[in-house]
Amino acid sequence: MLAAGDRPVYASGECEIDLARRELRILGSAVPIGGRAFEILEVLAQAAGELVTKDELMNRVWPGAVVMENTLQVHAAAVRKALGPYRGLLKTESGRGYRLLGEWTVRPYHAARPPVGLRQLRATDELAGTNFPASLTPLIGRSAAQQRLHDLVSAYRVVTLTGPGGIGKTALALEVARRVGAEFAGGGWLVELASLSDPDLVPSAVAGALRLRLGYLPKPSHGPSPKRSCCWFLTIVNMSSTR
Numbered sequence: 001m002l003a004a005g006d007r008p009v010y011a012s013g014e015c016e017i018d019l020a021r022r023e024l025r026i027l028g029s030a031v032p033i034g035g036r037a038f039e040i041l042e043v044l045a046q047a048a049g050e051l052v053t054k055d056e057l058m059n060r061v062w063p064g065a066v067v068m069e070n071t072l073q074v075h076a077a078a079v080r081k082a083l084g085p086y087r088g089l090l091k092t093e094s095g096r097g098y099r100l101l102g103e104w105t106v107r108p109y110h111a112a113r114p115p116v117g118l119r120q121l122r123a124t125d126e127l128a129g130t131n132f133p134a135s136l137t138p139l140i141g142r143s144a145a146q147q148r149l150h151d152l153v154s155a156y157r158v159v160t161l162t163g164p165g166g167i168g169k170t171a172l173a174l175e176v177a178r179r180v181g182a183e184f185a186g187g188g189w190l191v192e193l194a195s196l197s198d199p200d201l202v203p204s205a206v207a208g209a210l211r212l213r214l215g216y217l218p219k220p221s222h223g224p225s226p227k228r229s230c231c232w233f234l235t236i237v238n239m240s241s242t243r
């Protein structure tokens with residue numbers, strides 16, 4: 001029997017939904033999945049195969065927010081993409097909601113290892129903040145694109161904007177990043193890669209923007225970290241040319 005507040009691991013075949021580490025694993029490897037898409041999986045796993053209505057999902061995953069149906073669909077698509085060959089486990093009940101199919105076992109989480117983010121990296125300072133440049137003028141005519149991009153970055157871990165130079169990629173990315181970064185405990189950070197000549201410099205450019213010391217291990221006395229405390233929202237600006 002699980003106690004209230006337990007963060008168990010749900011397992012079905014080769015899939016595991018680990019609520020303590022906030023990981024979806026397939027064959028033991030963590031699969032990239034956006035934070036809110038994971039929360040949808042969490043709610044569905046806890047429902048143990050029962051239908052979760054669209055309203056209930058929206059209330060649980062976006063409490064107090066007005067959510068468009070399209071946003072839910074974008075996140076359901078992200079869950080399916082993350083599940084890969086097991087995408088069929090997410091069942092849409094047309095017009096009603098979603099349920100998670102399959103036989104799932106529930107086992108308590110044994111905190112043998114701290115979450116990956118805490119083992120690998122530790123900030124030298126409190127990081128909550130941002131280095132985004134201030135917005136000088138509002139974007140003109142990009143409201144649909146902003147909403148779409150906002151949905152995508154909440155559903156997926158990595159989103160790429162491509163297009164010809166000057167079309168407005170950086171401006172759009174920064175506008176959305178200013179809003180989304182505030183939702184992350186570690187803040188939102190801009191990493192500029194355009195001036196780098198060597199791909200090997202990318203990790204140190206990212207670490208520099210985050211003011212991290214690479215490879216630093218925290219002392220064991222460090223207490224549990226607040227939810228999402230080692231999550232940052234990164235906006236990486238790059239420029240490449242094809243000849």
Ligand SMILES: Nc1ncnc2c1ncn2[C@@H]1O[C@H](COP(=O)(O)OP(=O)(O)O)[C@@H](O)[C@H]1O
Nearest residue numbers: 138139140142164165166167168169170171172
């Ligand atoms: N929707 C927009 N409204 C107003 N200015 C914009 C808009 N999109 C881009 N710009 C401006 O156009 C210029 C080029 O945009 P930028 O985002 O740098 O393009 P890209 O990153 O695609 O090369 C910048 O000065 C930017 O502020």
Ligand SMILES: [Mg+2]
Nearest residue numbers: 169170171237
């Ligand atoms: Mg740009």
